[in-house]
Amino acid sequence: xxxxxxxxxxxxxxxxxxxxxxxxxxxxxxxxxxxxxxxxxxxxxxxxxxxxxxxxxxxxxxxxxxxxxxxxxxxxxxxxxxxxxxxxxxxxxxxxxxxxxxxxxxxxxxxxxxxxxxxxxxxxxxxxxxxxxxxxxxxxxxxxxxxxxxxxxxxxxxxxxxxxxxxxxxxxxxxxxxxxxxxxxxxxxxxxxxxxxxxxxxxxxxxxxxxxxxxxxxxxxxxxxxxxxxxxxxxxxxxxxxxxxxxxxxxxxxxxxxxxxxxxxxxxxxxxxxxxxxxxxxxxxxxxxxxxxxxxxxxxxxxxxxxxxxxxxxxxxxxxxxxxxxxxxxxxxxxxxxxxxxxxx
Amino acid sequence: xxxxxxxxxxxxxxxxxxxxxxxxxxxxxxxxxxxxxxxxxxxxxxxxxxxxxxxxxxxxxxxxxxxxxxxxxxxxxxxxxxxxxxxxxxxxxxxxxxxxxxxxxxxxxxxxxxxxxxxxxxxxxxxxxxxxxxxxxxxxxxxxxxxxxxxxxxxxxxxxxxxxxxxxxxxxxxxxxxxxxxxxxxxxxxxxxxxxxxxxxxxxxxxxxxxxxxxxxxxxxxxxxxxxxxxxxxxxxxxxxxxxxxxxxxxxxxxxxxxxxxxxxxxxxxxxxxxxxxxxxxxxxxxxxxxxxxxxxxxxxxxxxxxxxxxxxxxxxxxxxxxxxxxxxxx
Numbered sequence: 001x002x003x004x005x006x007x008x009x010x011x012x013x014x015x016x017x018x019x020x021x022x023x024x025x026x027x028x029x030x031x032x033x034x035x036x037x038x039x040x041x042x043x044x045x046x047x048x049x050x051x052x053x054x055x056x057x058x059x060x061x062x063x064x065x066x067x068x069x070x071x072x073x074x075x076x077x078x079x080x081x082x083x084x085x086x087x088x089x090x091x092x093x094x095x096x097x098x099x100x101x102x103x104x105x106x107x108x109x110x111x112x113x114x115x116x117x118x119x120x121x122x123x124x125x126x127x128x129x130x131x132x133x134x135x136x137x138x139x140x141x142x143x144x145x146x147x148x149x150x151x152x153x154x155x156x157x158x159x160x161x162x163x164x165x166x167x168x169x170x171x172x173x174x175x176x177x178x179x180x181x182x183x184x185x186x187x188x189x190x191x192x193x194x195x196x197x198x199x200x201x202x203x204x205x206x207x208x209x210x211x212x213x214x215x216x217x218x219x220x221x222x223x224x225x226x227x228x229x230x231x232x233x234x235x236x237x238x239x240x241x242x243x244x245x246x247x248x249x250x251x252x253x254x255x256x257x258x259x260x261x262x263x264x265x266x267x268x269x270x271x272x273x274x275x276x277x278x279x280x281x282x283x284x285x286x287x288x289x290x291x292x293x294x295x296x297x298x299x300x301x302x303x304x305x306x307x308x309x310x311x312x313x314x315x316x317x318x319x320x321x322x323x324x325x326x327x328x329x330x331x332x333x334x335x336x337x338x339x340x341x342x343x344x345x
Numbered sequence: 346x347x348x349x350x351x352x353x354x355x356x357x358x359x360x361x362x363x364x365x366x367x368x369x370x371x372x373x374x375x376x377x378x379x380x381x382x383x384x385x386x387x388x389x390x391x392x393x394x395x396x397x398x399x400x401x402x403x404x405x406x407x408x409x410x411x412x413x414x415x416x417x418x419x420x421x422x423x424x425x426x427x428x429x430x431x432x433x434x435x436x437x438x439x440x441x442x443x444x445x446x447x448x449x450x451x452x453x454x455x456x457x458x459x460x461x462x463x464x465x466x467x468x469x470x471x472x473x474x475x476x477x478x479x480x481x482x483x484x485x486x487x488x489x490x491x492x493x494x495x496x497x498x499x500x501x502x503x504x505x506x507x508x509x510x511x512x513x514x515x516x517x518x519x520x521x522x523x524x525x526x527x528x529x530x531x532x533x534x535x536x537x538x539x540x541x542x543x544x545x546x547x548x549x550x551x552x553x554x555x556x557x558x559x560x561x562x563x564x565x566x567x568x569x570x571x572x573x574x575x576x577x578x579x580x581x582x583x584x585x586x587x588x589x590x591x592x593x594x595x596x597x598x599x600x601x602x603x604x605x606x607x608x609x610x611x612x613x614x615x616x617x618x619x620x621x622x623x624x625x626x627x628x629x630x631x632x633x634x635x636x637x638x639x640x641x642x643x644x645x646x647x648x649x650x651x652x653x654x655x656x657x658x659x660x661x662x663x664x665x666x667x668x669x670x671x672x673x674x675x676x
Contacts, residue, residue: 189655
């Protein structure tokens with residue numbers, strides 16, 4: 001029954017058309033924002049680096065001919081006869097071929113003869129206190145940072161959208177209960193609470209994602225609630241209710257798509273915030289357990305070696321965090337400006 | 346006003362209950378039970394199996410861990426009300442004493458920082474809001490944006506590297522909040538010494554807040570300037586200075602006053618990192634060390650006090666809001 005009612009009474013089709021053209025307007029607005037475009041391209045690049053990390057920085061070549069055997073992708077596939085083989089001691093023979101990624105170092109392979117080496121032609125960004133290549137660790141660290149950023153915000157989005165839409169749609173007692181909940185979560189110095197919880201949980205990248213996500217939903221919930229308060233008195237909502245649709249269907253199929261616009265901006269800023277929190281946690285030693293490479297963890301190491309002038313341990317990981325966070329913030333800002341009708345040209 | 350105050354304070358009750366419940370959940374999260382940790386600490390070894398059953402039972406009784414959850418919760422609330430956070434596992438001192446030592450230092454840093462944030466960011470906001478989309482506005486906006494995205498701990502490390510001895514300039518101390526023997530100094534020298542020690546940490550705490558508050562100040566003023574009463578004021582022929590400073594600014598300040606309440610928790614959280622880097626014996630460092638050594642009562646004590654502090658901050662900012670904006674009182 002609902003399918004027939006849907007198309008005839010609710011303005012689903014026209015809403016979709018309007019939405020499409022709305023996004024086209026946003027896109028057109030965004031295209032004029034040079035800084036925003038640059039930031040977006042940078043993020044795409046960083047995402048690609050994170051995704052293809054084994055082909056950018058690895059301790060094994062991605063194509064290898066050794067002693068007459070051919071190995072394809074030994075950097076990601078497990079070959080029984082290469083297990084434990086140390087490529088850095090390898091003396092290639094005449095017919096051997098090896099195609100290396102641009103950074104031919106494993107992020108976790110330590111080289112104690114090369115501890116704290118300053119940047120040079122071999123180690124482009126130097127090595128850390130165990131002789132591990134900093135650039136390789138930065139490349140693999142981007143996986144940790146970006147995935148924590150997205151998963152944490154995904155969790156926040158799920159909670160914030162559900163609670164916010166319920167609060168805004170039903171109002172009354174339910175609304176005030178959820179508002180209290182938001183106030184309670186806001187009251188905690190989030191970073192303290194995250195630290196405390198992380199300190200008592202077994203260390204893992206997942207617990208960090210979950211805790212950051214569980215504490216970051218309040219802003220999104222408030223936004224969605226505000227939108228729902230406006231939408232629930234609109235004609236199309238009344239029409240949907242009059243045609244006997246269930247509350248869940250009205251909330252998620254009809255109102256939510258119209259309420260999500262400001263949420264995307266908030267989510268973009270949220271990713272930046274989550275990356276900052278993760279790197280702060282790693283900096284304090286509560287990040288993903290070693291030997292997982294993480295930007296904050298490299299920066300934390302530098303604390304002990306600053307007096308020896310190991311500036312590359314401070315500058316590069318910090319720069320990685322800063323550039324990523326700035327790029328996410330710039331994209332968020334650009335989106336907000338592009339969506340703001342008052343700034344439309 | 347009285348009715349508003351009463352209503353606002355009544356709303357604190359459910360929030361308080363919620364806070365105690367979240368804190369209680371954090372207790373339950375501890376790996377194993379606090380009892381085992383404590384016993385391991387006493388023996389200095391991993392072998393909790395060797396602990397006599399009798400001792401386990403006694404400690405469990407002390408913490409009420411052998412009781413059903415509701416009773417445990419009631420016990421926890423009772424301790425909260427009397428501010429009895431127990432004694433530290435590490436040095437056996439009452440947690441309340443340790444917090445009482447650390448809190449003034451952190452508050453000092455954070456309150457000065459909040460003050461600086463507002464004193465600097467409101468003029469910046471006014472300056473850029475009165476010339477929107479001009480070159481200076483664009484430069485300021487971009488600069489604030491960069492500040493906003495700079496991770497505090499990175500800035501702190503760079504400052505230490507370049508200004509705090511090391512291999513470059515040696516302008517600022519990077520350890521503690523006063524020199525050795527500062528107690529014997531005359532007060533003017535003491536104050537200078539304190540300020541000198543606080544300069545770098547204060548800078549780090551302040552710059553991020555500065556960026557967000559001045560953005561809010563700018564946006565608020567731009568919104569207000571669009572309103573009809575400002576056009577009226579201009580039509581009366583008041584100078585632009587009077588229009589902005591006397592009529593527009595006051596109303597635009599209302600929303601950023603309420604931000605004080607939300608600034609406090611983020612500053613408290615930020616001080617964990619700053620106090621750790623600069624070795625300042627405040628709440629942040631206390632919390633960090635307690636977490637490292639799994640000093641449970643101290644962690645819970647700090648979490649509770651900081652939540653209560655923030656709640657107080659939120660209430661104060663709500664009351665300020667009601668004072669400056671009469672509409673709130675009659676809502």
